[in-house]
Amino acid sequence: MTDATLMARYATGEADAARQLTTRLTPRVYAHALRLLGNRAEAEDVTQEAMLRLWQVAPDWQHTGAQVSTWLYRVTANLCLDRLRRKPATALDDAPDLPDGAPGAEDRLQSRARMDALQAALMQLPDRQRQAVVLRHIEGLGNPEIGAIMGLGTRAVESLTARGKRALADILAGRKTELGYEDD
Amino acid sequence: MTDQGKALETGDLDDLLAQARANPPVPNPDLLARVQADALAQQPRAPARAPAAPRSWLPEWLLALGGWPTAAGLGAVALTGVLIGFAPPDALSETLGIWLYGDSLWLDPLTAFDLTALEG
DSSP: OOHHHHHHHHHHHOOHHHHHHHHHHHHHHHHHHHHHHHOOHHHHHHHHHHHHHHHHGGHHHHHHOOOHHHHHHHHHHHHHHHHHHSSSSOOOOOOOOTTOOHHHHHHHHHHHHHHHHHHHHHHEEEHHOOOOIIIIIIOOOHHHHHHHTTTTTTHHHHHHHHHHHHHHHHHHGGGGTTOOOOOO | OTTHHHHHHHHHHHHHHHHHHSSOOOOHHHHHHHHHHHHHHHHHHHHOOOOOOOSSSHHHHHHHTSHHHHHHHHHHHHHHHHHEEEEEEEEHHEEEEEEEEHSSSSOOHHHHHHHHHOOO
16 A cells, blocks of 8 residues: 555544554654764654644645655654754764664674764765755665655756765765775 | 774764664653643544434425425315315306316317218
8 A cells, every 4th residue: 555545544533543653754763863963862853743744734735746755754854954054064963773683692792893984974965965865875765766856957966965975985985994994 | 093082982973873773761651641631631532423313205306395294285285186176166167167178068060961971
């Protein structure tokens, strides 16, 4: 069932649609907010706020003609950027958690170190570059959808993601050994 | 290749991004509960089914014409008609007779004559 169908059902008062939308969309919103903010508590606040806005527009959703995920990514990013503008980025205090499936303690520590380093590097990028890199290379979205989210043309998205990726590589260049890539 | 180190760096970065993609952060169950509570609180109520109106035994066409007042009027008219049929007032009988048959009965003597002649 598509997100739009669930939204229509939600608007008619189906409680099950509310549950399905929550479990389907909240993790995506939270992951995106955490990548952009680097802070778990703030990411949770943004997630709740973005989802609240989704519930509030649900009765009129059919008239918007938008894709639910695109709309949500845009709202989430705007909420994150507002927070970042109000408060300059601080040092990373919460890297995304890893699920409990890592094979061993050593590998798990290594993975954790890599994710911490990646998140720290992401936080050094300009906000729009970070958003583009996260959407393209971590969320795995296509350039047209990223353009719709960021209000940019496809070429501008390509340019932004390419510059962001180069900047990430430069930031992480001196940490190969620390990240366990020396012997790969 | 002079930039062999940099090329390796790009491969490492792709690997790092792939790891991040494969391991998305998981939201706290408390957050999911809060979001779901908001969802249910903001959700429009399903339209309540209106209780069925008590059915009248008057036919629909009579209800459309006005319901009980119309039925009472029609009943009174019908009863009056029946009473007049059984015991018409004298004035009504005379008036009706003149209206129906005229001042006198019209006979055709010629027709009667012809019939008599034929009978021989």
